[in-house]
Amino acid sequence: MATLATNKKAYFDFEILKTYEAGLVLKGYETKSVKSGQIKLKGSYVTVNYSFKGKPEFYLVNTHIPLYKHASNMPDYEPDRPRKLLLKNKEIQYLLGKRQEKGLTLAPLKVYTKQSLIKLEFALVRGRKKYDKREVIKKREQDRKIRTLTKRRDKII
Numbered sequence: 001m002a003t004l005a006t007n008k009k010a011y012f013d014f015e016i017l018k019t020y021e022a023g024l025v026l027k028g029y030e031t032k033s034v035k036s037g038q039i040k041l042k043g044s045y046v047t048v049n050y051s052f053k054g055k056p057e058f059y060l061v062n063t064h065i066p067l068y069k070h071a072s073n074m075p076d077y078e079p080d081r082p083r084k085l086l087l088k089n090k091e092i093q094y095l096l097g098k099r100q101e102k103g104l105t106l107a108p109l110k111v112y113t114k115q116s117l118i119k120l121e122f123a124l125v126r127g128r129k130k131y132d133k134r135e136v137i138k139k140r141e142q143d144r145k146i147r148t149l150t151k152r153r154d155k156i157i
Contacts, residue, residue, distance in 0.1 A: 004034055004118070006110040007041040012133065014107055014125035020095070022120050023086035024060065024111070030083075033068040034118055039111055040064040046085065046106035046122050048096065056092055058085040060108060060120060085120060098124055 010016075026034065033039070044063040048056050059082040066079050087095075098104055108122045128136070 001112055001114055003110055003112045004037055005039045005041050007044070007108055009042055010107045010109055010123070010125070012136070013128060014105075014123070015128055015132070016109075016123045016125055017104070019109065019121055019123045020087070020091060022058070022122065024118050024120050025084040025086065026065075026118065029068045029071040029074075030065050031118060032071070033065050034111065035113065036068070038066050038068075041108050041111065044108050046108060047082075048099065049082075056096055058087055058092065058095070058106075059083060060085055060122075063108070085122075095124070103127065 024034075041063055045061055047059055047061050049059055051057055061082045062080060063083065064079050065083075067074060067077050095106065099106070103126050105125055105127070106122055107125045108120055110121045112119055112121065
């Protein structure tokens with residue numbers, strides 16, 4: 001399971017409540033581009049659109065996948081087009097209910113390969129306030145100091 005891209009900003013900006021795995025519907029040249037590591041998740045999010053039959057479908061929006069460098073020129077290629085996510089019906093219904101709660105949203109965390117398939121890990125998240133972010137930074141620095149002090153103590157002993 002090779003990780004192709006991560007959304008580091010999402011881990012800092014959001015409090016992650018629950019993670020999900022979904023398949024991505026891509027075209028062939030997009031697949032090659034993603035597998036070569038050319039995908040940017042920064043600023044992307046997951047949204048719901050309804051099909052003609054009224055079925056809810058989840059889409060990954062605002063993700064940049066550039067054209068595969070060895071592909072021929074495609075004048076109508078859109079690198080930022082919405083890409084459909086493949087989820088189970090039970091997950092879809094649960095996520096639709098949770099999205100109605102105030103302050104909850106869906107954010108992509110990472111893209112990786114599972115066997116020969118490309119999967120997206122996204123999460124149900126709640127946005128952090130500025131003071132929460134400061135607390136996270138403070139805690140991270142304290143943990144780093146503790147680790148360095150314990151390493152020094154281990155070397156002395």
